[in-house]
Structure formats: C-alpha cells, structure tokens
Amino acid sequence: MPELPEVETVRRGLEPVLEGARLSRVRQNRPDLRFPFPDRFVERLDGATVLRLDRRAKYLLFPLSTGETWVTHLGMTGRFTLEGREVGAFEDEAPSGGKHEHVSLSAMKDGAVTRLGFADARRFGFMGLIPTDQVEAHPWFAGLGPEPLGNGFSAAHLAQAFKGRKQNVKVSLLDQRIVAGLGNIYVCEALYRAGVSPLIAAGRVSRPRLEVLTTQIREVLKDAIAAGGSTLRDFANAEGGQGYFQHSFDVYGREGEPCRNPACAGEVRRVVQGGRSTFWCPSCQAR
Missing domain, CATH: 1.10.8.50 (Helicase, Ruva Protein; domain 3)
Structure with missing residues (x-):
C-alpha cells in the first residue's frame, strides 16, 4: 500500500496541473470502489475548480470551488495518470484508459487541457466528497494523530x-x-x-x-x-x-x-x- 511518501509524491505530481484547474467531462465507469461513489459524484465534480491540493495522512484532498473537498485514498493499487492534450482535444468525454480505470476527466488550466485518469486494479481505494468545513470532523479524519512532518509531531x-x-x-x-x-x-x-x-x-x-x-x-x-x-x-x-x-x-x-x-x-x-x-x-x- 502506498505510504506517506508515495502519496505526497502523487500530490506534488498532480499539483502543477490541477491547482486552479477547472474540471469537466467527468466520467465514472463503475458504481463503487472499496465503497460506493458519492451520490451524483459526476455532477458535483463537473465544472468545479480545484483550489489547492492537500494531503492528510495517506489521503489526498482537493478542496473545490463548490465548498466540497474531493478526497481520494489510493488503497493498494490506486494511481492517477496524466496525459497532456491541446485545448479542445476532448470534444465529448475524456476517453477511457483501460478496464481498470474507474474515473476520468479533463482539467483546464492556463488554456491547456490535461486528461486525468484514476485506475485501481484491486479496487481497495475509495473517493468521497465532503463539505470542506467538515473534513476534520469526518470519520475518516477524526482522531488522526499529528502529521510526522508537521509541528505537532515531537x-x-x-x-x-x-x-x-x-x-x-x-x-x-x-x-x-x-x-x-x-x-x-x-x-x-x-x-x-x-x-x-x-x-x-x-x-x-x-x-x-x-x-x-x-x-x-x-x-x-x-x-x-x-x-x-x-x-x-x-x-x-x-x-x-x-x-x-x-x-x-x-x-x-x-x-x-x-x-x-x-x-x-x-x-x-x-x-x-x-x-x-x-x-x-x-x-x-x-x-
């Protein structure tokens, strides 16, 4: 299972593309991963702008302009992939990237469009949409100890x-x-x-x-x-x-x-x- 350094590496890799990007053409290719996707997952992501990219423990958190935070846990085999495209390359939906890709979308930033996919062969990963002001109180995060790279760890x-x-x-x-x-x-x-x-x-x-x-x-x-x-x-x-x-x-x-x-x-x-x-x-x- 990816540990903190691997999750942080993914966050840093996604940040230049996703921070400030507008999400569109979101596609969900199955009803669940480890847990069911949130209700209206596609509609709630589509059109949102990613404000920043955070990490808490082994979770990736993407606060959105909608007031919700898109949360992803990679599980055992979850991975995000990026594929560059020119403006307007996706006329309809972002194309699917294989049988294990469960979410795909396009992200527009600074006039360029990047295709983002999430694949998880074993489907132990999961995603959620949580009101941003309630993230720390959510059961996934309530009770977590301090970050080992943060000031609270000593x-x-x-x-x-x-x-x-x-x-x-x-x-x-x-x-x-x-x-x-x-x-x-x-x-x-x-x-x-x-x-x-x-x-x-x-x-x-x-x-x-x-x-x-x-x-x-x-x-x-x-x-x-x-x-x-x-x-x-x-x-x-x-x-x-x-x-x-x-x-x-x-x-x-x-x-x-x-x-x-x-x-x-x-x-x-x-x-x-x-x-x-x-x-x-x-x-x-x-x-």
Missing part, C-alpha cells in the same frame, strides 16, 4: 502517547491515532536509523531515544519523498514513473543480508508484529 508528543504503553514501539507507531501516515516500510527504516529495537515496549523508550526517533522519522520520510517514494509492486507517480527509495532500504526486505553499518557484523532479521513483517538488526537495535 518527542514530547510521543512520550505522552507512549506513557505506560506495553505494546511494542513498532506497532504503536503504526497506530494512526498516535501519528498519521506512517506505514510499515518507513517505521522499520526509522527504527533502524534511531537504533531502537522494534521489540521494546513503547512506554519503555527513553526520552533521549524518542528525540532521536522523531528526528529519524522525519529524515527517512524526507529522503523517501526526495527519491519519489518506493516502488515495490504497483506504485507509480502521476507521470507513470517509479520511486527509487527502495534502493536505499537499510533493513526493509533484507532478511538474512548483512547489516549496512560498517561497524556491525550482524545481519538483518525478520519477525511478524501485528500481522506485518518487521525487519531490524538485533545488533544495532539491541533492547
């Missing part, structure tokens, strides 16, 4: 959230109520960089170590965004390109391989925690 926040918590720190960091948007890959990488064992109880991580951990969470996310995210199976950005951060993984997916720390003679191990594979170096991340 060692003090983690210390409070982890206080007395017996659950291991790895699974705790995946709790979206504690911090929003973190996923399995980047939690493994951040814990390795911080030298924190994924097996230790969250409530037992010291304050100095939490300072290091919060810094490394931010750094690994920034590094991944700079590399365009990670492509393991299906992720591609809006231009169809792949991310490259997978080539920089220190531990994720490297079970049995030597630790990348030159001073360490250990190897990467794997354990299942909360139904997810955790990769770590027991020597560098001793409890």
Whole structure:
C-alpha cells in the first residue's frame, strides 16, 4: 500500500496541473470502489475548480470551488495518470484508459487541457466528497494523530502517547491515532536509523531515544519523498514513473543480508508484529 511518501509524491505530481484547474467531462465507469461513489459524484465534480491540493495522512484532498473537498485514498493499487492534450482535444468525454480505470476527466488550466485518469486494479481505494468545513470532523479524519512532518509531531508528543504503553514501539507507531501516515516500510527504516529495537515496549523508550526517533522519522520520510517514494509492486507517480527509495532500504526486505553499518557484523532479521513483517538488526537495535 502506498505510504506517506508515495502519496505526497502523487500530490506534488498532480499539483502543477490541477491547482486552479477547472474540471469537466467527468466520467465514472463503475458504481463503487472499496465503497460506493458519492451520490451524483459526476455532477458535483463537473465544472468545479480545484483550489489547492492537500494531503492528510495517506489521503489526498482537493478542496473545490463548490465548498466540497474531493478526497481520494489510493488503497493498494490506486494511481492517477496524466496525459497532456491541446485545448479542445476532448470534444465529448475524456476517453477511457483501460478496464481498470474507474474515473476520468479533463482539467483546464492556463488554456491547456490535461486528461486525468484514476485506475485501481484491486479496487481497495475509495473517493468521497465532503463539505470542506467538515473534513476534520469526518470519520475518516477524526482522531488522526499529528502529521510526522508537521509541528505537532515531537518527542514530547510521543512520550505522552507512549506513557505506560506495553505494546511494542513498532506497532504503536503504526497506530494512526498516535501519528498519521506512517506505514510499515518507513517505521522499520526509522527504527533502524534511531537504533531502537522494534521489540521494546513503547512506554519503555527513553526520552533521549524518542528525540532521536522523531528526528529519524522525519529524515527517512524526507529522503523517501526526495527519491519519489518506493516502488515495490504497483506504485507509480502521476507521470507513470517509479520511486527509487527502495534502493536505499537499510533493513526493509533484507532478511538474512548483512547489516549496512560498517561497524556491525550482524545481519538483518525478520519477525511478524501485528500481522506485518518487521525487519531490524538485533545488533544495532539491541533492547
């Protein structure tokens, strides 16, 4: 599933085309994805102008001139695609882009028209239209923790959230109520960089170590965004390109391989925690 860096990469790829663009010729090719599309989805999008492009956790948010926000979750295999066209290229509807494309439309900005498609082979993604002034109160967003790249995320926040918590720190960091948007890959990488064992109880991580951990969470996310995210199976950005951060993984997916720390003679191990594979170096991340 695309994690925060991949979703942010998609947002940045769409922003130059969609921010300030007027949407038209919207086509919905099926009644549902993971959930049904909103009532009158096509009519509510058609003619709207995208005011800006935001991201909250792993959601893309496009506030519209209509007072609603178009929300998209990519699920496992969802992806947006862009295809440039000259003005007036679409005389009727934007053309469909294959059997797995479920939404298509055209976006006009600065006299140019771009075709936008959304495909999702496994249909675990979903879309919604929410009144913009009610987004934060919506069940999808209510209760989410702070953004790991925002000012609300700090060692003090983690210390409070982890206080007395017996659950291991790895699974705790995946709790979206504690911090929003973190996923399995980047939690493994951040814990390795911080030298924190994924097996230790969250409530037992010291304050100095939490300072290091919060810094490394931010750094690994920034590094991944700079590399365009990670492509393991299906992720591609809006231009169809792949991310490259997978080539920089220190531990994720490297079970049995030597630790990348030159001073360490250990190897990467794997354990299942909360139904997810955790990769770590027991020597560098001793409890």
